[in-house]
Amino acid sequence: MLVSLYRYNPETDSAPYMQDVEVDIPEGKDLMVLDVLNLIKERDSSMAYRRSCREGVCGSDGMNMNGTNGLACITPMSQVVKKNKLVLRPLPGLPVIRDLVVDMSLFYKQYEKVMPYLVNDTPAPAIERLQTPEDREKLDGLYECILCACCSTACPSFWWNPDKFIGPSGLLQAYRFLADSRDTAQAERLSNLDDPFSVFRCRGIMNCVSVCPKGLNPTKAIGHIRNLLLQRAT
Amino acid sequence: MTVRAWKKGLQKLEAIGERVRNTKLTDTSNAFNTARIEALELDNLFEVALATAISAFERKESRGAHARNDFTERDDENWLKHSMYFPLDKRVGKRDVNFAPKTVETFQPKVRTY
Numbered sequence: 061m062l063v064s065l066y067r068y069n070p071e072t073d074s075a076p077y078m079q080d081v082e083v084d085i086p087e088g089k090d091l092m093v094l095d096v097l098n099l100i101k102e103r104d105s106s107m108a109y110r111r112s113c114r115e116g117v118c119g120s121d122g123m124n125m126n127g128t129n130g131l132a133c134i135t136p137m138s139q140v141v142k143k144n145k146l147v148l149r150p151l152p153g154l155p156v157i158r159d160l161v162v163d164m165s166l167f168y169k170q171y172e173k174v175m176p177y178l179v180n181d182t183p184a185p186a187i188e189r190l191q192t193p194e195d196r197e198k199l200d201g202l203y204e205c206i207l208c209a210c211c212s213t214a215c216p217s218f219w220w221n222p223d224k225f226i227g228p229s230g231l232l233q234a235y236r237f238l239a240d241s242r243d244t245a246q247a248e249r250l251s252n253l254d255d256p257f258s259v260f261r262c263r264g265i266m267n268c269v270s271v272c273p274k275g276l277n278p279t280k281a282i283g284h285i286r287n288l289l290l291q292r293a294t
Numbered sequence: 295m296t297v298r299a300w301k302k303g304l305q306k307l308e309a310i311g312e313r314v315r316n317t318k319l320t321d322t323s324n325a326f327n328t329a330r331i332e333a334l335e336l337d338n339l340f341e342v343a344l345a346t347a348i349s350a351f352e353r354k355e356s357r358g359a360h361a362r363n364d365f366t367e368r369d370d371e372n373w374l375k376h377s378m379y380f381p382l383d384k385r386v387g388k389r390d391v392n393f394a395p396k397t398v399e400t401f402q403p404k405v406r407t408y
């Protein structure tokens with residue numbers, strides 16, 4: 061099988077290039093893309109990529125596989141390989157540190173902006189802040205995000221304004237706290253998002269939804285935030 | 295675990311140790327060098343494997359997941375202790391469990407039979 065790899069080492073390469081390698085895939089096995097990368101690394105230890113849990117939990121190995129973002133560890137070859145060829149590139153739109161490793165600083169900066177933590181200054185009860193099962197249910201589909209950046213780096217609006225548009229991942233987390241019955245900072249959270257860029261750069265392109273490896277729906281969350289912002293304005 | 299099985303295991307470990315000592319790093323780049331990280335991990339994993347094998351041999355009792363065929367019983371008399379492994383001379387020492395108090399009324403150390 062032909063695997064085409066994006067290679068770039070800032071110390072030795074003046075520009076990135078594509079390297080074609082031939083990989084022997086064991087018969088009758090549907091390997092994950094990460095397994096194939098590991099086979100490649102056994103032969104060439106200089107191939108750099110992030111990975112840790114190898115089961116879709118840590119969010120380390122987001123990458124672009126034959127044009128689609130996803131986690132290499134839970135993407136079966138049968139799902140992405142076309143015409144017996146696999147092209148692996150780093151997540152689009154972020155600066156490349158080396159090979160498939162991107163600099164996530166901008167992504168994290170946007171995440172930080174949405175205050176991704178519970179704000180509640182009332183005295184904490186002896187045991188815990190309670191929530192009804194119905195209120196807890198409102199967080200389903202929001203809290204599961206593993207910050208892999210597959211969505212934000214598939215979003216054309218984020219490519220254009222990675223410094224000003226929060227992006228689908230950050231906005232999903234923004235809504236995760238806006239929707240939390242225990243949080244008391246809703247007004248402040250909305251004020252922080254109320255500008256032409258942070259939320260309203262989203263054009264509903266839905267790339268984010270189609271790539272999310274956890275099956276989450278940032279577009280829907282963004283819709284809810286829009287409604288909250290519009291309600292507030294009237 | 296039996297002594298024979300243990301000796302065989304240790305021999306295998308020593309053979310692997312020989313290979314570990316001969317690892318060579320071909321990628322010396324300073325940019326996100328995952329080969330270097332893996333080489334360090336290999337060293338550490340091997341040390342821990344060796345410490346585990348040697349300490350298990352010295353602990354002449356069975357306790358929880360540490361199960362021996364030649365010492366099938368738990369021995370609180372001699373082994374309510376931490377094992378200390380000294381990598382330089384591959385020696386195992388004992389050290390008292392430094393909880394104070396070491397035992398409490400409600401939970402006396404005893405054989406677990408469930």
Ligand code: SF4
Nearest residue numbers: 215262263265266268
């Ligand atoms: S729906 Fe919005 S956030 Fe998602 S990819 Fe499209 S523009 Fe980006």
Ligand code: SF4
Nearest residue numbers: 205206208209211272
């Ligand atoms: S929303 Fe999905 S794709 Fe986006 S960062 Fe979270 S888990 Fe990854």
Ligand code: FES
Nearest residue numbers: 112113114119133
């Ligand atoms: S290695 Fe953790 S998500 Fe893929």
